[in-house]
Structure formats: C-alpha cells, structure tokens
Amino acid sequence: MTCQTAKEILAKSFLRFFSGSDGQFVLAAHWPNTDWQALIEKFLELRNLCITASLIPLFWIFVDIVFDNLGANPIQALHIRLGDWSLRFLCITLTITPIQKITRWPGMATYRQLFGLFCFFYATLHLLAYLTIDQALVWPIIVTDIMESTYIWFGVMAYIVIFLLAITSPKAAKKKMGKSWKKLHRFIYPASVAVIIHYFWQLKGNLLQPVFYTMLVLLLLAFRAANWYKDRQLSRLMIPKGRPMDDE
Amino acid sequence: MRIITKKEIPDSEITDPQILHQRRKLIKAILASTVAWSSLSSKFAASETDWKNLSDALTGSDKLNVTPNDLVKNYTNYYEFTFNKEDSTRLAQNLQIDPWSVEIIGEVEKPLNLHLEELLSQQSLQEYVYRLRCVEGWSMVVPWVGFPLAGLLKRVKPLSTAKFVKFTSVHQSDAMHNGMLQWPYVEGLRVDEAVHPLTLLAVGMYGDKLPKQNGAPLRLVVPWKYGFKSIKAIVKIELLKTAPITTWNLYAPNEYGFYANVNPAVPHPRWSQISERRIGSRFFTPRKATELFNGYGEQVASMYSDMDLVYFF
Numbered sequence: 001m002t003c004q005t006a007k008e009i010l011a012k013s014f015l016r017f018f019s020g021s022d023g024q025f026v027l028a029a030h031w032p033n034t035d036w037q038a039l040i041e042k043f044l045e046l047r048n049l050c051i052t053a054s055l056i057p058l059f060w061i062f063v064d065i066v067f068d069n070l071g072a073n074p075i076q077a078l079h080i081r082l083g084d085w086s087l088r089f090l091c092i093t094l095t096i097t098p099i100q101k102i103t104r105w106p107g108m109a110t111y112r113q114l115f116g117l118f119c120f121f122y123a124t125l126h127l128l129a130y131l132t133i134d135q136a137l138v139w140p141i142i143v144t145d146i147m148e149s150t151y152i153w154f155g156v157m158a159y160i161v162i163f164l165l166a167i168t169s170p171k172a173a174k175k176k177m178g179k180s181w182k183k184l185h186r187f188i189y190p191a192s193v194a195v196i197i198h199y200f201w202q203l204k205g206n207l208l209q210p211v212f213y214t215m216l217v218l219l220l221l222a223f224r225a226a227n228w229y230k231d232r233q234l235s236r237l238m239i240p241k242g243r244p245m246d247d248e
Numbered sequence: 249m250r251i252i253t254k255k256e257i258p259d260s261e262i263t264d265p266q267i268l269h270q271r272r273k274l275i276k277a278i279l280a281s282t283v284a285w286s287s288l289s290s291k292f293a294a295s296e297t298d299w300k301n302l303s304d305a306l307t308g309s310d311k312l313n314v315t316p317n318d319l320v321k322n323y324t325n326y327y328e329f330t331f332n333k334e335d336s337t338r339l340a341q342n343l344q345i346d347p348w349s350v351e352i353i354g355e356v357e358k359p360l361n362l363h364l365e366e367l368l369s370q371q372s373l374q375e376y377v378y379r380l381r382c383v384e385g386w387s388m389v390v391p392w393v394g395f396p397l398a399g400l401l402k403r404v405k406p407l408s409t410a411k412f413v414k415f416t417s418v419h420q421s422d423a424m425h426n427g428m429l430q431w432p433y434v435e436g437l438r439v440d441e442a443v444h445p446l447t448l449l450a451v452g453m454y455g456d457k458l459p460k461q462n463g464a465p466l467r468l469v470v471p472w473k474y475g476f477k478s479i480k481a482i483v484k485i486e487l488l489k490t491a492p493i494t495t496w497n498l499y500a501p502n503e504y505g506f507y508a509n510v511n512p513a514v515p516h517p518r519w520s521q522i523s524e525r526r527i528g529s530r531f532f533t534p535r536k537a538t539e540l541f542n543g544y545g546e547q548v549a550s551m552y553s554d555m556d557l558v559y560f561f
Contacts, residue, residue: 071334072323136534141523148520201518205428206331
C-alpha cells in the first residue's frame with residue numbers, strides 16, 4: 001500500500017465517521033463547494049501534520065490561560081512554558097541532520113527548516129511575553145533588568161542568531177547568500193550553547209531538566225564534531241588537496 | 249504591640265482595622281485557653297464559622313491588597329521536599345509536627361527546651377501584615393500570626409557574648425527526600441536583627457494555623473530580608489559568639505550573602521533585583537519596583553548605617 005492510498009483511506013473513513021443519516025459529511029451541507037476528500041488528504045501530508053503538531057503546545061498554553069491553570073504565578077509559568085518549547089524545538093531541529101545522516105532519508109531539510117522556524121516562533125513569543133505580559137513595556141526597568149541579569153544576555157545572543165537564521169531561511173535567501181548562508185547557519189551551534197547557559201543561569205536549585213537538555217544539546221553538537229573530524233580525516237587520506245568538502 | 253513607624257505599609261496593603269480587631273479578639277480568645285497545640289487547633293476548628301465570615305469581609309473590601317491565601321499556600325520554596333513551588337503543598341503534608349519542641353541554647357543564662365504549647369503560652373499572638381520578597385524576584389503580602397522573637401529571647405537571658413542567633417530547621421529524612429542543599433536548613437541573624445521588633449516567630453497566617461508547606465508549626469519572619477532568611481519549621485535557636493554558616497551561603501557564597509537584605513541596588517550575580525512580581529497580579533501588570541530593605545528602611549536602616557551594603561550583601 002502506498003502512502004497515497006493510506007491517506008485516501010484515512011480521509012474517506014474520517015468523512016464516513018462524521019457523516020449524517022444521508023451518508024454525507026456533516027460539513028458538506030454548509031460548504032458544498034469544498035472538496036473535503038482533497039482537503040483532508042492535504043492535511044494528512046507529513047509536513048502539514050508536523051505544523052499542526054507544532055502548534056499544539058501553543059493551543060495547550062492557551063487552554064491553560066483560559067482555564068486559569070498556570071498556578072500561583074501565571075506570568076512566570078507562561079514565560080517558562082514558551083521558553084521550554086522554544087528549546088525543545090531547537091533540539092528537534094538539531095536532531096534532523098543526524099537523522100538524515102544515519103537514515104539517508106531524502107528531503108529532511110524541509111523539516112529542519114520547519115522546526116527551526118517553530119523554534120523561532122516560540123522564542124519570539126517567549127520574548128514578547130517577557131516584554132509585554134511580564135514587564136508591561138516599562139522600558140527603564142526592562143533596560144536595567146537586561147543589563148543586570150547575565151542570564152538574559154545569553155538569551156538575547158541566542159535570539160539574535162535565531163532571528164537572523166529565520167529571516168534567511170526562505171529558499172530565495174539561501175540562493176542569494178550562496179556560501180555565506182551555510183556559514184551563518186552554523187551559528188546555531190554557539191547559539192544552542194547560549195540557550196543552555198540562559199536556561200541554567202536563571203535557576204536557583206533545580207538542575208534535573210537543565211542537565212537533561214544540556215546532555216541532549218551536547219550530544220547533538222558532538223555528532224557534528226565527530227562528523228567534521230571524520231570528514232577531515234577522510235579528506236586527508238583520499239581526496240586531493242584544494243577540493244572543498246561538504247561537511248554538513 | 250503595634251509598631252508605629254513613619255513609613256507604614258500603604259493603606260491599600262493593610263488589613264481593614266475592623267477585621268483586624270475581630271481577628272485579634274479571636275486570637276485572644278484562643279490564647280485565653282492556651283493549653284496544648286492540639287487544643288489550639290481544635291479551637292481553630294471550633295471557631296471556623298467566625299473565620300469564614302471574616303474572610304468574606306476580607307474579599308468584600310477593595311481596600312485590601314493582601315495576597316489571596318490560596319496563592320500563598322500553593323507557592324512555597326521548601327527545598328527539603330522539592331524544587332517545585334506547587335508540589336511542596338502536597339509533599340510537606342508528610343511532615344510530623346505534633347509534638348513539637350524547640351531548644352533555645354548557646355550563649356544564654358537560662359537555656360530552654362520547650363514544647364511548642366509551653367512556648368506559646370508565654371507569648372501574646374498578634375497579626376502582622378508584612379510584605380515578603382523572595383530572592384527569585386517575586387513578592388507577596390502575608391498576614392502572619394505570631395509574636396516578636398525578642399520576647400522569647402528575653403526569657404533565656406542572652407549573655408553579653410551572644411552576637412549572633414542561629415536557627416535550625418527540622419530534618420525528617422523519611423519525609424524530606426530532596427537533595428542538593430545540606431540539611432538541616434540553617435539560617436542566622438545578628439542579635440540586634442533578631443531582637444528587632446519587626447522580627448517575628450510566626451505560628452499562623454490568615455487567622456489560621458500555618459500550613460505545613462508555609463513552615464508549620466513555627467517559622468521565622470524577617471520582612472526586610474529575602475525570603476530564604478525566614479527559616480521554616482524551627483527546632484533549635486542558638487545564641488552564638490560568631491556568625492553561623494547558613495545553608496544558602498554555604499551553597500553559593502557569592503550569590504547568597506549572610507545579610508541578604510532586600511536591596512534593588514545590589515543585583516544577584518545572575519539576575520537583577522530592581523523589580524518584583526507581586527503574586528496574584530494579572531497579565532500585563534507592571535512589575536513592582538523593589539524597595540531598599542523591602543520598604544522597611546525607616547525601621548531597620550539604622551542597624552546598617554556604617555556598613556557597605558554591597559560588600560555585606
């Protein structure tokens with residue numbers, strides 16, 4: 001069974017499950033001109049499923065706000081949740097290349113871009129929550145807070161990099177930038193370290209979660225280092241000098 | 249005793265006098281029959297209906313800025329149990345607090361080892377509405393029920409050699425499973441800080457017994473210092489010639505000083521102390537500017553007049 005037919009079957013059974021007594025899909029009566037079968041098949045494409053899944057944390061936070069589920073300090077809880085999700089999407093993004101190297105699946109770059117943009121999306125919400133929901137745009141306090149809080153410096157550094165990577169992520173930008181695109185996008189590695197310091201540096205005691213993420217990020221970075229080293233060795237052994245190596 | 253000072257907590261933060269009066273009457277009524285802590289608790293239970301009426305009056309008045317009890321009860325740092333400020337509510341219930349006794353020893357003429365009820369029978373409880381500022385950058389307004397520590401220290405007759413007071417928390421290893429810091433938790437004050445009229449030993453809050461996660465059955469309250477100085481579940485008070493080594497200071501001496509006076513001008517090495525998040529505020533509410541000595545400067549600043557507050561942080 002190919003992927004295509006699996007999607008077809010799933011979409012069909014979905015439409016059948018939500019059909020009325022006339023055997024028609026319940027929404028078809030309201031929007032008769034919509035091709036529901038095609039729409040659901042489109043939704044079931046892996047890329048679109050990934051987008052939906054990546055929006056679930058936001059929806060979940062939204063529900064917790066509406067039902068006042070964020071505890072005694074909802075402002076901080078919201079802020080932390082957004083930061084945590086940004087970090088998680090960063091980890092997912094950094095996992096794509098190793099997966100591609102190991103499995104040799106084609107087309108993984110699309111997903112690296114997609115999850116990278118979600119990392120940027122949650123980081124932006126994290127930053128906006130800090131500026132508006134927490135600091136209420138009181139700039140004198142914000143400026144002092146940032147100047148006096150070393151952990152925020154690392155967050156700012158990481159955000160600047162992630163911002164630059166996000167705005168240069170479209171294919172057109174990649175084409176235009178040529179070689180420097182890859183150079184720029186390698187800054188995600190120091191940015192990941194900055195993110196980890198940003199996480200660690202604001203805590204008073206609990207080290208369990210930050211240690212977990214630190215190990216994860218170090219592991220993912222170590223994969224690159226090992227690859228780079230291996231490629232270098234290989235290029236020394238077999239490839240004539242002067243030929244550029246693609247190590248990513 | 250009500251401490252009259254020029255710079256008071258703003259009106260908006262003070263409990264309505266009428267409510268305060270009612271509470272005091274109740275506290276006095278309870279005290280009039282001070283026998284055992286257990287009977288004290290049954291008295292609390294017996295007067296439950298009165299207290300319920302009281303809390304209605306409390307929420308009915310928009311003059312009050314006391315942090316809602318529910319938030320204060322469910323946002324506590326109790327690292328012996330957990331790092332999580334909400335899980336501590338459940339985990340602290342495993343603490344055994346009955347019976348409870350407190351040792352007062354060291355550089356004193358009359359060392360004491362008192363059962364809690366014995367200790368309380370000598371003190372008159374009152375309500376004190378204080379701001380609490382945590383070193384993490386959040387704050388609350390809590391109506392404590394307690395008495396000045398000075399009254400208790402007087403009973404043991406400190407010697408002139410006593411310069412510092414060391415407080416030790418209980419450590420019940422079968423209930424307290426969290427590592428990291430060295431237990432039991434230890435805190436300390438200079439003697440003049442300890443006998444300052446603002447310094448309390450609290451046994452209750454919101455007109456009720458202290459919840460376990462908030463430091464039952466007996467905790468320190470030092471409102472001009474960061475919250476970690478206000479040690480919970482005290483079992484030992486020692487008067488010493490030299491400064492004790494305190495838990496957070498031992499863990500990170502460059503981050504948590506012995507004095508730990510609230511001071512917006514002295515940032516924590518990793519974060520600013522310029523502002524604080526008042527617990528209970530809604531989204532988009534500006535943070536509150538943190539005040540030197542948590543706003544109790546009029547009362548306490550003279551104790552530090554010749555000290556460099558950056559060096560002695």
